[in-house]
């Protein structure tokens with residue numbers, strides 16, 4: 507049995523019950539701990555940078571509900587906004603004023619987005635963006651990158667990252683071969699391969715979709731010129747460039763990764779931070795493209811709960827609070843402090859590591875050398891990662907239960923949290 511859980515714990519009992527009624531006992535595969543072994547714990551409540559499991563154990567949390575909790579868990583400003591919105595009604599299926607406010611804010615903060623449609627998840631955002639790109643360009647081929655994950659969209663579950671990678675199924679059963687055939691995959695950071703694909707099939711390509719900062723196969727970065735090259739190729743060949751900023755949007759900078767890199771995509775997918783922890787997604791871009799959506803255009807896309815008033819209220823409150831408190835500056839300072847602590851610890855170990863960070867997102871690979879794509883990331887020693895994960899968890903620090911996920915800091919992480927984490931990590935690594 508793994509050290510995480512004992513058979514009599516409340517979490518163990520809940521997991522046994524969950525397995526009876528829910529496939530694998532979880533509602534999203536990465537939660538099942540298969541990437542690290544053992545069984546997941548169940549969370550009872552969360553506040554700030556901390557979570558409490560069903561057995562009352564307190565943990566410092568670096569998952570932050572996979573990104574949305576940028577102010578930490580349950581910040582008063584978001585809870586108050588949600589409470590007030592709930593009292594006005596949970597869902598209308600009729601346009602509501604906060605949808606307009608959210609759309610205005612997104613368009614103001616992300617200049618490449620002139621119009622935006624709100625949906626309920628990142629998966630919906632990428633699925634709809636791909637359909638829109640196909641409808642707008644009247645082409646069918648989509649290009650994605652190995653290890654990039656864009657939710658569980660049929661066309662994009664080809665060589666995918668995140669849970670798909672953790673569970674050894676980057677190509678899902680149930681995706682028709684005929685559909686997968688319309689998806690071309692390329693290694694990330696391979697500009698020559700992208701040029702070659704466009705030279706051969708440029709006229710078929712509706713869109714290139716990517717995480718401008720891939721964060722679902724660990725975390726790595728574009729080489730200088732790579733994103734610019736893709737922008738140029740798409741423009742030259744009449745394909746749309748789609749940035750999946752579900753994780754990086756409003757997190758790595760107010761205007762997302764596209765602001766950091768100075769690249770203008772045609773379409774952008776958003777989620778996570780813009781919902782403040784409630785289910786939300788969005789996709790937007792140039793007005794002429796977005797106007798191809800129904801009811802103005804021929805590309806159908808819809809949703810009963812889209813623009814849900816609670817999600818809008820939560821997202822607006824969180825984004826405004828980030829802006830009001832100079833949140834991105836705070837997160838960078840915190841990230842730098844966290845990184846300094848980690849590097850101190852790593853120096854004391856006798857093995858090779860690669861530590862990547864951008865703002866409040868980070869990843870520690872258990873290998874040396876450089877990491878620029880999925881193949882590099884897969885060199886990481888996953889067994890060593892799993893041992894590290896469980897030692898940290900036993901010490902009271904919760905990192906994502908997979909080598910192939912990013913970690914997240916929030917403005918609620920304190921210096922004491924970072925110090926305790928460094929201590930526990932040092933012990934876990936035998937430093």
Ligand code: HOZ
Nearest residue numbers: 534536572668669722911
């Ligand atoms: N990497 C995923 C989010 N981008 C993890 C969340 C999940 O699959 O449940």
